[in-house]
Amino acid sequence: MSDSxxxxxxxxxxxxxxxxxxxxxxxxxKMTQPSAEVRxxxxxxxxxxxxxxxxSSQVIALNFQTVAQANDFWRS
Amino acid sequence: MSDSxxxxxxxxxxxxxxxxxxxxxxxxxKMTQPSAEVRxxxxxxxxxxxxxxxxSSQVIALNFQTVAQANDFWRS
Amino acid sequence: MSDSxxxxxxxxxxxxxxxxxxxxxxxxxKMTQPSAEVRxxxxxxxxxxxxxxxxSSQVIALNFQTVAQANDFWRS
Amino acid sequence: MSDSxxxxxxxxxxxxxxxxxxxxxxxxxKMTQPSAEVRxxxxxxxxxxxxxxxxSSQVIALNFQTVAQANDFWRS
Amino acid sequence: MSDSxxxxxxxxxxxxxxxxxxxxxxxxxKMTQPSAEVRxxxxxxxxxxxxxxxxSSQVIALNFQTVAQANDFWRS
Amino acid sequence: MSDSxxxxxxxxxxxxxxxxxxxxxxxxxKMTQPSAEVRxxxxxxxxxxxxxxxxSSQVIALNFQTVAQANDFWRS
Numbered sequence: 001m002s003d004s005x006x007x008x009x010x011x012x013x014x015x016x017x018x019x020x021x022x023x024x025x026x027x028x029x030k031m032t033q034p035s036a037e038v039r040x041x042x043x044x045x046x047x048x049x050x051x052x053x054x055x056s057s058q059v060i061a062l063n064f065q066t067v068a069q070a071n072d073f074w075r076s
Numbered sequence: 077m078s079d080s081x082x083x084x085x086x087x088x089x090x091x092x093x094x095x096x097x098x099x100x101x102x103x104x105x106k107m108t109q110p111s112a113e114v115r116x117x118x119x120x121x122x123x124x125x126x127x128x129x130x131x132s133s134q135v136i137a138l139n140f141q142t143v144a145q146a147n148d149f150w151r152s
Numbered sequence: 153m154s155d156s157x158x159x160x161x162x163x164x165x166x167x168x169x170x171x172x173x174x175x176x177x178x179x180x181x182k183m184t185q186p187s188a189e190v191r192x193x194x195x196x197x198x199x200x201x202x203x204x205x206x207x208s209s210q211v212i213a214l215n216f217q218t219v220a221q222a223n224d225f226w227r228s
Numbered sequence: 229m230s231d232s233x234x235x236x237x238x239x240x241x242x243x244x245x246x247x248x249x250x251x252x253x254x255x256x257x258k259m260t261q262p263s264a265e266v267r268x269x270x271x272x273x274x275x276x277x278x279x280x281x282x283x284s285s286q287v288i289a290l291n292f293q294t295v296a297q298a299n300d301f302w303r304s
Numbered sequence: 305m306s307d308s309x310x311x312x313x314x315x316x317x318x319x320x321x322x323x324x325x326x327x328x329x330x331x332x333x334k335m336t337q338p339s340a341e342v343r344x345x346x347x348x349x350x351x352x353x354x355x356x357x358x359x360s361s362q363v364i365a366l367n368f369q370t371v372a373q374a375n376d377f378w379r380s
Numbered sequence: 381m382s383d384s385x386x387x388x389x390x391x392x393x394x395x396x397x398x399x400x401x402x403x404x405x406x407x408x409x410k411m412t413q414p415s416a417e418v419r420x421x422x423x424x425x426x427x428x429x430x431x432x433x434x435x436s437s438q439v440i441a442l443n444f445q446t447v448a449q450a451n452d453f454w455r456s
Contacts, residue, residue: 006319009377015082018100022107024368028361031326033351046354047109050122054131055358057104061138062365064100070377073085073146091158098183123185126198130207133180137214140176149161149222167234174259199261202274206283209256213290216252225237225298243386250411275413278426282435285408289442292404301389301450310395313453328398328444332437335402337427350430359434366441374453
């Protein structure tokens, strides 16, 4: 069994797909700043800034587009 | 019956598709900052800033592209 | 007859498609800040800022890509 | 004969396609700020700012992707 | 045997694809600023800034979309 | 023989494709600011700024997506 954090882009539902997009966005940050302590310290900086929250939503939207394409937009 | 907030990307019309894109953009913010109180407190910060409003429109545009692709651009 | 503001993504020409992309971009702002008075007050803030104008053009470009894809790039 | 500023997205060569992408990006600014006098006054603001030039190149890149897709990447 | 740093966009798994997207994003920076000394000096500037980390995740997301498309989303 | 700076989007390898994406990104800047003297003067401004380097990498990523699509991701 694969213990990869990203075994597949397939999800059962669009909602799960959106969750995967959030995970991809957060792993992108984590791979750039591996320290959980630093990321936690920075939370107030983005979680209390409208522009940072909008920028976060944009990264999620881009990853969601990729996941949606991967799942043929859950058409079946 | 599914009580998911995102059961499907299919919408009857382009206008409904644009509404879904707005919802996806707002949920992206909500998943990053779950506190409704904080999000409400930040509203003046983005709703009265031209750059924040432009950035918001960009996230909506990206999600709308995904929803439009999912609905084959409502060609049928 | 539909009185939707977005009955279709189809346009007769690329130029009309670009106009629709501008409309989508502006509606994205309007849906985030419904007050015409506030949006009008903010006009000098973005209309006299190079970076805001560039960012606006980017949102139009993204919506134009969606409209162009919807119209199969007006190839026929 | 059409006197539209955007009769088609088709171009003979990739280079012409890049020129069209630049035109689309500039028209996006022009439609947001119709005053040539203001746009000219703002030129030093973006033409002498690295970040503004990078942002301009990004808008051109997005419009170029649309034009390239419209021309099937000039494969034929 | 090719000693290119980018012999192919094909990867065995989505996780490897995400790693390749990170590599593409970093090489994009490296090609713009070849000096490892400068890039290392700048690390605190972006690794301790929420907005920079979000922007980094966006570049990774865009490159990941390209790699995912190249691998047909690892559907097979 | 064409003396165009962009005769084709086809490249033999992904690495050459990435180089072309860098060229497209730089020409986008050059077409906006034709003066080599100004561009050279601005180099420290972006080459020593983490956010500018991240933004540059994003433009390269977007142009690389276009070049990769043009080359069917070098699958053959």
